[in-house]
Amino acid sequence: MISRKLIRTDLNLLVALQILLEERNVTRASERLSVSQPALSKTLQKLRDAFEDELFTRSAHGLVPTPRAEELARELPSLLEKVDQVLGNDGFDPVTFTGCFKLLLPPILSEALLPGLMAELSEAAPGVQILTAEVAPNYQEQLKKGEADFAAFVALDTERDILAEPIATIAPRCYMRTGHPLEQKEMSLQDFLAYPHLRLYLPGLTRENTSMVDDVLGQYGVHRTISLETTQFAAAVGVLCRTDSLLVANASFEAGGLYRERITGHDIPAELQRMIRNSQSGHRGKMSLMRHTRTSRSAPHQWMRSLLMKHLSVPGETVERAGPLSADVVAIS
Numbered sequence: 001m002i003s004r005k006l007i008r009t010d011l012n013l014l015v016a017l018q019i020l021l022e023e024r025n026v027t028r029a030s031e032r033l034s035v036s037q038p039a040l041s042k043t044l045q046k047l048r049d050a051f052e053d054e055l056f057t058r059s060a061h062g063l064v065p066t067p068r069a070e071e072l073a074r075e076l077p078s079l080l081e082k083v084d085q086v087l088g089n090d091g092f093d094p095v096t097f098t099g100c101f102k103l104l105l106p107p108i109l110s111e112a113l114l115p116g117l118m119a120e121l122s123e124a125a126p127g128v129q130i131l132t133a134e135v136a137p138n139y140q141e142q143l144k145k146g147e148a149d150f151a152a153f154v155a156l157d158t159e160r161d162i163l164a165e166p167i168a169t170i171a172p173r174c175y176m177r178t179g180h181p182l183e184q185k186e187m188s189l190q191d192f193l194a195y196p197h198l199r200l201y202l203p204g205l206t207r208e209n210t211s212m213v214d215d216v217l218g219q220y221g222v223h224r225t226i227s228l229e230t231t232q233f234a235a236a237v238g239v240l241c242r243t244d245s246l247l248v249a250n251a252s253f254e255a256g257g258l259y260r261e262r263i264t265g266h267d268i269p270a271e272l273q274r275m276i277r278n279s280q281s282g283h284r285g286k287m288s289l290m291r292h293t294r295t296s297r298s299a300p301h302q303w304m305r306s307l308l309m310k311h312l313s314v315p316g317e318t319v320e321r322a323g324p325l326s327a328d329v330v331a332i333s
Contacts, residue, residue, distance in 0.1 A: 011083065013050065016043045018080060020055075021073045022144065022161075022294050024062040074160065077293040092299035098127035101304050104135045104142065104151035106202055108233040109312070112253040117311045128304075134231075135202075143292040149301060150308060154202060155288035163296070164288040165305075168313040172213075173254075173265040175247040177240055183264055189222075189271040196227035198236045198247045213248055216272070216279045237263060 016033060020040075023029040030040040048055055051072075056063040065073065105113065110132060121128050135153045140162050142148040155164040174192065176182060182191055199214075217223055227245055230236055233253070240247050241262050254265060267273075289308055295301035 010046075013043060013047050014076060014080060016040065017047050017055070017069075017072065018076045018294075020044065020063065021065060021069065021076070022292075024056075024064070026063065077161070077296055081296045092303065094125040094128070094303060096127065097125055097300055099300055100129040100131055101150070101301075102131045102133065102148045103308075104139050104148050104153070105132055106135060106152065107231055108200055108249065108253065109152050111233050111258070112250065113308070113311050115258070117307065120307065120311070140290075143290065144294075146292075146294065149291065149295060150305070151290045152287065152312070153290065155290060158290065161293045162290055163293060164290045165309065167287045167289055167309070171251065172248050172268060173251045174268050175237075175240060175249060175263050175265050177242075177244070178262060178264055180244060180264070182246075182266070187266050187269050189269040192246065192269050192272060193222065193224050196225045196243070196245045198239055198245050199226050199229045200233060200236060200247070200249060201229055201231060212276070212279075213272070216275050219279055220275055 016029070019029045019032050020026075023032065026037055026040055026044075030037045033040065035043075044055070051068060053068040054066050055069045055072075056065055058064070114130070114132070118130065121130070133148070135151055136142065139148065139151045139153060140159055143151060143162060144159075152167065155166075158164050174187065182195070185191065214224065214226075227243075228236070228239055233249070236247055236249075237259055239245060247263075248268065251265065253259075289305070289312065291301065291305065
């Protein structure tokens with residue numbers, strides 16, 4: 001039964017409350033709602049009357065939610081999303097949509113994602129602009145403030161208003177320059193360890209969340225020689241082409257074919273594959289596509305999320321859905 005209180009409630013008040021909870025600032029909230037600050041102040045007073053709570057107190061750093069407002073912050077996003085689904089999003093058409101999405105990506109994910117994504121957008125949504133930047137330590141704050149729309153990173157400790165969707169992980173391969181002594185040889189673990197390695201990593205992670213390959217090898221008392229550690233995939237490929245070094249990396253970038261004439265990929269040694277399968281690596285985080293709850297009701301953002309997840313998986317490859325980072329995948333080697 002619908003209560004009289006619900007009948008008297010203006011749903012626009014709940015939308016305003018959600019924006020205030022996200023922004024914690026009256027000026028920014030009024031801009032997003034396209035209303036004046038005095039009008040928003042009146043709305044806030046209506047909210048206080050409706051919930052019989054102050055909801056926010058002012059501080060030098062903006063609005064501070066009361067415990068009641070914090071409780072509402074946990075419930076409102078899913079409630080408003082359901083209302084939005086009932087109302088429908090039939091007006092959204094990618095072909096005619098014009099807008100910009102900002103993505104925070106590790107360099108190796110940019111190599112794997114952007115060629116295919118941009119090719120599809122040029123046909124399906126020519127009015128869409130993509131802006132990318134590397135993942136900064138405050139990426140969750142950027143998502144909250146609307147300074148970024150999506151971030152791909154290892155989801156170790158996400159805040160409650162950050163939605164994290166695990167990315168399908170793809171079995172890694174071992175890369176070397178064309179003409180390398182191992183190019184025409186079935187690689188053994190002894191061969192793998194005989195050459196120096198380049199290692200890609202994600203800045204900001206602790207050592208226990210870096211290379212699974214080194215973790216696994218260490219469990220068996222063996223080690224590889226690391227000659228270079230870098231976050232830059234293109235730089236690693238440049239070094240690879242001029243040395244006999246090896247690089248273990250995710251296979252997804254191969255589909256773009258950018259390095260086909262310069263480097264070649266091999267399966268990692270069968271013995272190392274067995275070691276990985278037998279190892280314990282559950283402490284690692286999952287590479288995830290993350291977004292803020294503020295975009296949950298946005299049809300363009302939902303469409304872009306689906307497109308990103310599609311291009312972050314490579315058709316035809318064997319993937320491990322929602323599993324821990326496989327050996328040196330995505331951007332960690």
